Amino acid sequence: MKTAIIYTSKHGTTAKVAQMIAERLNQVLTIDLKKDKHPDVNSYDGIILGTSIYAGTSSKAMQRFCKENLETLKQKRLALFVCGMELDVTKQQQELANAYPQELYGYAVSKCFAGGKFQFEKMNFFERAIIKRIAKTDKSVSQIREKDIEKFVADIR
Numbered sequence: 001m002k003t004a005i006i007y008t009s010k011h012g013t014t015a016k017v018a019q020m021i022a023e024r025l026n027q028v029l030t031i032d033l034k035k036d037k038h039p040d041v042n043s044y045d046g047i048i049l050g051t052s053i054y055a056g057t058s059s060k061a062m063q064r065f066c067k068e069n070l071e072t073l074k075q076k077r078l079a080l081f082v083c084g085m086e087l088d089v090t091k092q093q094q095e096l097a098n099a100y101p102q103e104l105y106g107y108a109v110s111k112c113f114a115g116g117k118f119q120f121e122k123m124n125f126f127e128r129a130i131i132k133r134i135a136k137t138d139k140s141v142s143q144i145r146e147k148d149i150e151k152f153v154a155d156i157r
């Protein structure tokens with residue numbers, strides 16, 4: 001089975017998680033939607049979509065991609081993940097469910113809130129100010145959830 005991981009990432013965390021998933025599966029290609037805006041979804045049997053969450057929502061590029069390819073994506077073996085730093089489990093699940101069209105969410109064989117990173121050195125002035133206020137720290141931190149990623153991959157196989 002040929003699989004593509006199609007992702008968007010602002011500061012590199014979702015790209016890293018996409019890579020971690022790719023390393024755990026066979027015959028997988030990772031595609032950055034920023035570099036390849038119109039990947040040929042038809043070339044793959046399986047599609048894994050990944051986006052980071054900012055202010056509760058997925059990236060505009062991922063929303064556009066899902067809208068444009070909705071019918072084709074529904075024919076695929078589909079899995080969905082998001083990267084985010086939300087701590088509340090209910091809100092994590094809401095972010096995951098809201099990140100992708102409801103129709104696709106229902107089709108997905110595997111879903112994952114993969115955690116994320118705060119990387120202050122990569123944030124702009126406004127992002128730093130927001131995160132400092134919310135997280136009450138200005139220390140970079142990684143909360144990538146390896147166990148959940150393992151389970152996500154196991155459900156895809």
Ligand SMILES: Cc1cc2nc3c(=O)[nH]c(=O)nc-3n(C[C@H](O)[C@H](O)[C@H](O)COP(=O)(O)O)c2cc1C
Binds near residue numbers: 009011014083118
């Ligand atoms: C300004 C800002 C807003 C954020 N808002 C959210 C949010 O609403 N929910 C969440 O779960 N994570 C939020 N995050 C955390 C990011 O999703 C996290 O840093 C993620 O790892 C970023 O991935 P990326 O580097 O692939 O873009 C926010 C981060 C920043 C800097």
